[in-house]
Amino acid sequence: MTVDLHLDFTSDNSSGAHPAILQAIVDANSGHAAAYGADEWTRRAERTLAEVFEREVAVFLVATGTAANALALSAVTDPWGAILCHEFAHIAADECGAPEFFSAGAKLVGLPGEAGKITPAALNDALALMPRGVVKQVQPQALSLSQASECGTLYTPAEIAALADIAHAAGMAVHMDGARFANALVALGVTPAEMSWKAGVDVLSFGATKNGALACEAVIFFDPDRAKTFAYRRKRGGHTLSKGRLIGCQMEAYLAGGLWLDLAARANARAAELEAGLAVLPGVRLPWKRAINEVFAILPKAMHARMTAAGARYHPWTPRALVPQQRPGPDEVFVRLIPSFSTDPAAVAALISAARG
Amino acid sequence: MTVDLHLDFTSDNSSGAHPAILQAIVDANSGHAAAYGADEWTRRAERTLAEVFEREVAVFLVATGTAANALALSAVTDPWGAILCHEFAHIAADECGAPEFFSAGAKLVGLPGEAGKITPAALNDALALMPRGVVKQVQPQALSLSQASECGTLYTPAEIAALADIAHAAGMAVHMDGARFANALVALGVTPAEMSWKAGVDVLSFGATKNGALACEAVIFFDPDRAKTFAYRRKRGGHTLSKGRLIGCQMEAYLAGGLWLDLAARANARAAELEAGLAVLPGVRLPWKRAINEVFAILPKAMHARMTAAGARYHPWTPRALVPQQRPGPDEVFVRLIPSFSTDPAAVAALISAARG
Amino acid sequence: MTVDLHLDFTSDNSSGAHPAILQAIVDANSGHAAAYGADEWTRRAERTLAEVFEREVAVFLVATGTAANALALSAVTDPWGAILCHEFAHIAADECGAPEFFSAGAKLVGLPGEAGKITPAALNDALALMPRGVVKQVQPQALSLSQASECGTLYTPAEIAALADIAHAAGMAVHMDGARFANALVALGVTPAEMSWKAGVDVLSFGATKNGALACEAVIFFDPDRAKTFAYRRKRGGHTLSKGRLIGCQMEAYLAGGLWLDLAARANARAAELEAGLAVLPGVRLPWKRAINEVFAILPKAMHARMTAAGARYHPWTPRALVPQQRPGPDEVFVRLIPSFSTDPAAVAALISAARG
Amino acid sequence: MTVDLHLDFTSDNSSGAHPAILQAIVDANSGHAAAYGADEWTRRAERTLAEVFEREVAVFLVATGTAANALALSAVTDPWGAILCHEFAHIAADECGAPEFFSAGAKLVGLPGEAGKITPAALNDALALMPRGVVKQVQPQALSLSQASECGTLYTPAEIAALADIAHAAGMAVHMDGARFANALVALGVTPAEMSWKAGVDVLSFGATKNGALACEAVIFFDPDRAKTFAYRRKRGGHTLSKGRLIGCQMEAYLAGGLWLDLAARANARAAELEAGLAVLPGVRLPWKRAINEVFAILPKAMHARMTAAGARYHPWTPRALVPQQRPGPDEVFVRLIPSFSTDPAAVAALISAARG
DSSP states (O other): OOOOGGGBOSOGGGSOOOHHHHHHHHHHTSSOOOSTTOSHHHHHHHHHHHHHTTSOOEEEEESOHHHHHHHHHHHHOOTTEEEEEETTOHHHHSSTTHHHHHTTSOEEEEEOOGGGOOOHHHHHHHHHTSOTTOTTSOEEEEEEEESSOTTSOOOOHHHHHHHHHHHHHTTOEEEEEETTHHHHHHHHTOOTTTTTGGGTOOEEEEEOGGGTOSSOEEEEESSGGGGTTHHHHHHHTTOOOTTTHHHHHHHHHHHGGGHHHHHHHHHHHHHHHHHHHHHTSTTOBOOSOOOSSOEEEEEEHHHHHHHHHTTOBOEEOOGGGSOGGGSOOTTEEEEEEOOOTTOOHHHHHHHHHHHHO | OOOOGGGBOSOGGGSOOOHHHHHHHHHHTSSOOOSTTOSHHHHHHHHHHHHHHTSOOEEEEESOHHHHHHHHHHHHOOTTEEEEEETTOHHHHSSTTHHHHHTTSOEEEEEOOGGGOOOHHHHHHHHHTSOTTOTTSOEEEEEEEESSOTTSOOOOHHHHHHHHHHHHHTTOEEEEEETTHHHHHHHHTOOTTTTTGGGTOOEEEEEOGGGTOSSOEEEEESSGGGGTTHHHHHHHTTOOOTTTHHHHHHHHHHHGGGHHHHHHHHHHHHHHHHHHHHHTSTTOBOOSOOOSSOEEEEEEHHHHHHHHHTTOBOEEOOGGGSOGGGSOOTTEEEEEEOOOTTOOHHHHHHHHHHHHO | OOOOGGGBOSOGGGSOOOHHHHHHHHHHTSSOOOSTTOSHHHHHHHHHHHHHTTSOOEEEEESOHHHHHHHHHHHHOOTTEEEEEETTOHHHHSSTTHHHHHTTSOEEEEEOOGGGOOOHHHHHHHHHTSOTTOTTSOEEEEEEEESSOTTSOOOOHHHHHHHHHHHHHTTOEEEEEETTHHHHHHHHTOOTTTTTGGGTOOEEEEEOGGGTOSSOEEEEESSGGGGTTHHHHHHHTTOOOTTTHHHHHHHHHHHGGGHHHHHHHHHHHHHHHHHHHHHTSTTOBOOSOOOSSOEEEEEEHHHHHHHHHTTOBOEEOOGGGSOGGGSOOTTEEEEEEOOOTTOOHHHHHHHHHHHHO | OOOOGGGBOSOGGGSOOOHHHHHHHHHHTSSOOOSTTOSHHHHHHHHHHHHHTTSOOEEEEESOHHHHHHHHHHHHOOTTEEEEEETTOHHHHSSTTHHHHHTTSOEEEEEOOGGGOOOHHHHHHHHHTSOTTOTTSOEEEEEEEESSOTTSOOOOHHHHHHHHHHHHHTTOEEEEEETTHHHHHHHHTOOTTTTTGGGTOOEEEEEOGGGTOSSOEEEEESSGGGGTTHHHHHHHTTOOOTTTHHHHHHHHHHHGGGHHHHHHHHHHHHHHHHHHHHHTSTTOBOOSOOOSSOEEEEEEHHHHHHHHHTTOBOEEOOGGGSOGGGSOOTTEEEEEEOOOTTOOHHHHHHHHHHHHO
16 A cells, blocks of 8 residues: 555544553563453553542443443443434444444434534433333433534533433433543543533443554443443453453553543644644635544535545545535535544644645 | 462463564554554455465454354354354353354353263254254254363364264354364364364354464454355444454464464473373373363362462362263362463473472 | 223224124134144135235234234344334334344334325435445345324325335335235225235235234235244244134134225224314314324314313324424314224214314 | 044143133123223233232233243343253243343253252252352353143242242242143142242243133233333333233133133143053053143053054153153153143043053
8 A cells, every 4th residue: 555644534543552552561461460351450440540530430441432332331221221312423323233232222312413412402302202101112211422422522511411410310321422531521621520420421431542542441330330230241242351451551551640631632732733724724614613633624625635635534524414504515525534642743734735735 | 469470370361462463563553554454454364364274264353252252153143043062162151141142142052072072973962852943942053163172172173074064964054163273273283274164164263362462363254155244243243443453463463474383382382291290290180181282180189289389370170071980089179270372381390390399 | 990982092902803803713712723823724814815915925923013013124134234214103113122122233213204204315315324335334224114104194006116116226125014004005995915015015014903803913025035034033032822823813804805904994984084074173183184094183172172071082192293384282282093993983973073062 | 634633632722712711802802992901801810810829919911921931031130141940941942042032142051850840959050050250151040940840740839949049049030930830730739829929939921821711821020129121021022912901801711710720620630531541551651740731651652653543643752851761662652642621531531542452
């Protein structure tokens, strides 16, 4: 392949691991260690997560975000339950039915909402249509919020709390898909606790892979009682790594010294530079206020052609995510650009330069 | 922890990765790469596996052996199917129902057999009890052979073929759980093709984790047509790593230059030394002829106490695996000792020394 | 209970069986019969269905419509498949996730559409959003059409064919939920073949319970090859009655001499009378042209109160089924009224009289 | 068919309904009734069952025994749970994996035991091999006892209690498959309470179909708290009949005036006559003491030929159910003969006469 991937803005999962995390893998590799997650790296990562979240937590490390989400949701949803989420949520649109698989057939109910966000009104509307205790209908049991959303937008802790209050009042659990939890956190400038359990989140998919790890996600239960059977679910799903130190050490290094926050800040900064550079170019339209390391832009097709010719890689995005009046015209294209923690500022500059022509 | 783990013979998954595989991870980490298994390392590993097995194959990498087994079996078994395996098989006894989960409820039928091996007679007996086409009964659809078995014993290619012939004649697919495929292969001195598809194996769980990788297994279909929907199964199971290079590069390095065979030979050699050392000690009984890197021994309790006091770690094993007349007496203990590719000959010597007292 | 249920318009399943079908049960009860559907009544019902549909068919009798739908869909949808249906379809809204359960987690995708009907445009739009062969997304595998729809409206054979053509071109199977198949058929005045396989339906849930049976539905495959494993699905779902004559004889009697068509015509006629009577009353609004034995009406609340006071029973209906401009005002209520084959014309007249006040 | 089915001893499900139960269906058919089990017949049947069992119970009627068993077990077993039962139990051998399906993949563990019965020793042995809290292994969660067993033998209340005590001490629930509950009850001469909850049974599949109904079984929870989600399971399984009166009225009539006990006594009496008649014939061997309406016999082949020639129908039975020394020789056949409540004493006499030759 001669394509220069330097200008790769397809996803933050096209990066490798941060050197410190890679080094942690190298360091952890020596010698013998207890298998199946009973190793010391995992234990330390668990303890650090308890400190990070300022409370006792039950932590389960897995290697993929889909596993984290589907397992977490299965722990709080019966097979006859409904999981309410945004209609564009990753769990609903991009996981090939994993939540249905792990929950033995629960139903995902997609809620509408601008810019990838669920509103209290939309949640209340949906709940109003789901009679409780009527056996013909699946029962609402979980609300899943994506922080950040599929549109790169964020819920403030107050917004989370408003939604969680509705969910809890309806007897539902609140799950957060935090594949980009760190990016969201530094963008909001709040604490992990404020963005999760203090706002009503019951179970969190805490992502590290996109933000500097190689394959490491944590399912975090803020009420350990809810986690009692989770070890069986994980094992039965084939998600208990025998050499568990591989993920334990990644999580330990990810958290050590606040590395995770630094990396997220870097990725976000690159996105800010990219947004700023594109915003001033003629014909570029930015549908939403950028919050994290995702830039969504409606570009003139000619600009898109120049960028592609320069070797840039990024994904077109579905216009459905836009309100009708914002949708691209015949000479425009709607795209998503994602820098990662490892994206060089020079790459951002080069991309902007290519866009400018 | 002050326990010296030097004498760790609990499992070959208590080792880290071989340095060459670790280095492959380090090397693969640089730069951007296509996600979800579309990376170049994975492509190369797939091609090498085709060469290793001397035919076109469909390959799917995953991070755990349980995932490999359960996904592979789900691809060849309907929910109303039965999977016949040895009653002690890992899939039946140690995977928390993962095959049942991934197959949506197929039934595992455990067959008896000395030293962990299924015999043609036992297979025929079981099939005779399973009427075909009778809807009250689950239908035999897969035979799963563990190579090596849970007792560390091996099927010769001729034995595999004899069983596979029966299975195929009954319309069943043949799966091989090759968590220790390499150890078995070098012990038998045959080719990968001879020990798999030439003997009738249809789908193989090809393990690398226990033999030098950190987290890397391959599901290999010898008839790619059977694999048509497998990518959906893997994704839906949460087993498609986003940074797929992590497992692609492990498999590539594992196979490169025959490393996998060298590592297996080393582990087997350590087991041979261990067996030889124990065999001559008074009171030690070895129930089966050792074949790979697993030593099963009935030890005097006093010897076991000395070994443990010296810091040795290994698992007691279920006497059920023994025929009644071999079972341990009141002053004996039945144990399994597993050296890995990384076990130092000195550790084996030290263990024997401790046993001798 | 002193409530007079004479004016019961809640559902056609609040009636008992037609006397001829009840008599068939009485007649079939004598003597011994082969169990599990191997009885002669079932055989005769299967043959008659082949005649009714003018082709070879594979027929499986079950006792409930939910079983028929969920089992039928499971036979044509993989766990990673999507079933496209109207957003108000019974399978999506009223079966507690049974299709998800029987399919091991397939996803139901609800399509919008006025008056309960899917349009080719809506189907094409949905398919355009479902990339084929992308493992992150569930794959469209079945289109389920409700004939009649949840709004009591009908697809003409040409409309069915237009949708089926799109579905087949996309590699999907076409299922029809025919819980009120007979009512639809006589309303359209077409043949069973024209309303099913000639229009592209692959598998049909053929209802009898609502139209005169007590508990009897048939799953009919027009391509028997698709039905090869269905007997296992039915048995495993607990839907193979041991005394199968109970459902076999109902189906036989239901079809004998065209009883099923007579009963449907009766129920439809009662609905026509009801519609005609309500239509002329001041303040009554009828949102859709009635087609079968379901009358949907927006009533003045005062009228509703008079009807209820007279002992009438019927269900309020969700205003979501109406386009916004039709939705009930503060002094109105939206209701569904269903006469059955057994509804006396006098009951209809009494209801209209009560409505008139 | 010219075969005379008068001598049908294949199964008690080859009979129709008892006239009183058939009449109940006829009577219940008139007029309108609430759907989905909210009807008055079902309410009365529930109340009567509470009286019959002398305590508050949660009752759910379904149409098949497989549904009753699989749904009941799913309510007390997690997907990673194990259900311990006799190796020949109907749930393990004759339901096509229904328990696995409804439980989302739990594992059935078959225990050995003479004459179809589990012993405390066998249960303790099995539990000793199932470590609690080890995530590699499925966890024992339910014990299922068949009363009567597949061999027609019975557990005394004391025997049930001994097994239930072990199960409860291990944290398991106790299920009873009472497809022939009535036959067992009258044979033992105890009360329904003594044979169920007083002996430790937590959930019962209470059969009526084989003993005089057409299609009616009840799942009975003795602790209604365990039944909280059962209505969703039943609906989702397609087992909630819309015209629920059909099964409600059968159960009501089955229990009314002790009809169920009379019918069971009749069937048992026919079996006693059959056993007595066969016992005195040369060459006939009866492996177990008959308890209910099932006679198991090892017959000379010549006798078997005479019986068959006389039009008798019954099933050969698996010699596996016999201890080796009892198994049929080359000139013998092992058979099961089941008279039902409706079997005429003359039919039994004719069968014996044919056997005598």
